[in-house]
Amino acid sequence: MDALDFNGRVAVVTGAGSGIGKAMAFEAAKRGMTVALADIAEDAVTETLRQIEADGGKGLARKLDIRDADAFDAFANEVIKEFGMPAAVFANAGILNYGSTLRPDLEIWRRSLDINILGVIHTVHAFLGKMLDSGESGQFVITGSMGSFVAAPELASYTAAKHGVWAICEALRMELGSQEKVGVSMLAPPRVDTPLLKESVARTTAAAGEEAGKQIRGGAMTPEAIAEAAFKGAETREFYITPQIDDVAPMIRDRISRLLDR
Numbered sequence: 001m002d003a004l005d006f007n008g009r010v011a012v013v014t015g016a017g018s019g020i021g022k023a024m025a026f027e028a029a030k031r032g033m034t035v036a037l038a039d040i041a042e043d044a045v046t047e048t049l050r051q052i053e054a055d056g057g058k059g060l061a062r063k064l065d066i067r068d069a070d071a072f073d074a075f076a077n078e079v080i081k082e083f084g085m086p087a088a089v090f091a092n093a094g095i096l097n098y099g100s101t102l103r104p105d106l107e108i109w110r111r112s113l114d115i116n117i118l119g120v121i122h123t124v125h126a127f128l129g130k131m132l133d134s135g136e137s138g139q140f141v142i143t144g145s146m147g148s149f150v151a152a153p154e155l156a157s158y159t160a161a162k163h164g165v166w167a168i169c170e171a172l173r174m175e176l177g178s179q180e181k182v183g184v185s186m187l188a189p190p191r192v193d194t195p196l197l198k199e200s201v202a203r204t205t206a207a208a209g210e211e212a213g214k215q216i217r218g219g220a221m222t223p224e225a226i227a228e229a230a231f232k233g234a235e236t237r238e239f240y241i242t243p244q245i246d247d248v249a250p251m252i253r254d255r256i257s258r259l260l261d262r
């Protein structure tokens with residue numbers, strides 16, 4: 001597949017009001033793209049666009065709950081009518097909640113699966129078919145996590161959903177087949193210093209002390225660095241965009257060998 005030139009084209013980003021999505025929006029604008037931004041947090045996503053416009057960029061920002069498929073389709077139609085077919089779609093919005101798997105909180109599970117899995121599928125539903133039909137080139141980038149490859153106690157509602165994201169990305173890769181226009185990437189960030197990481201830091205601090213909490217945040221990538229990696233991988237059509245995967249490689253190997261080397 002040919003590398004993409006994003007300059008002058010359109011980027012869609014969900015979760016663009018905070019963290020990685022916000023940094024993706026800025027990265028898109030930096031690359032000369034028109035941005036189409038969505039977030040459930042209206043003020044936050046409006047502020048992201050305001051900052052981009054103040055720097056000479058352009059686009060639109062909309063309040064959108066990615067759990068709402070009809071609203072998502074309406075958003076996609078508006079974006080395409082206003083600016084044309086996106087060259088990059090970042091299905092990025094997601095949530096993380098801790099909770100016992102032994103005594104599961106069903107509300108947490110439903111929210112996690114609705115946002116982290118169905119939210120991704122709604123993004124695919126709203127945009128991918130239209131991108132394919134248009135005959136234009138583009139890349140569909142879905143944010144998984146290192147939690148797509150390894151499990152963790154009290155994080156099953158998150159890691160189960162993110163494992164599902166891996167399966168969705170693989171299925172898309174297979175179904176996209178040999179056509180040369182639209183590709184899929186799975187972005188699997190390591191720890192990134194965003195509001196989502198706050199609870200992990202607080203929990204580690206409570207369990208293992210201030211220094212351990214600091215280490216979680218200290219080892220984290222910046223949202224800007226992960227956004228840049230995401231764009232580079234999307235441009236060059238990488239399937240896996242996995243900065244710092246070496247840090248969890250032993251856990252992934254251990255898991256696979258417990259399955260296969262019995």
Ligand SMILES: NC(=O)c1ccc[n+]([C@@H]2O[C@H](COP(=O)([O-])OP(=O)(O)OC[C@H]3O[C@@H](n4cnc5c(N)ncnc54)[C@H](O)[C@@H]3O)[C@@H](O)[C@H]2O)c1
Nearest residue numbers: 015017018019020039040065066093094145191192194196
């Ligand atoms: N921060 C990390 O360490 C880390 C690591 C691996 C993966 N990720 C993934 O990166 C993605 C972005 O996370 P982040 O760290 O930037 O978090 P964040 O909390 O800073 O930002 C997430 C954004 O998504 C929005 N959002 C939440 N629910 C939504 C909904 N229903 N509809 C629309 N928008 C919604 C929030 O309002 C927020 O603006 C998530 O998918 C997350 O799982 C983050």
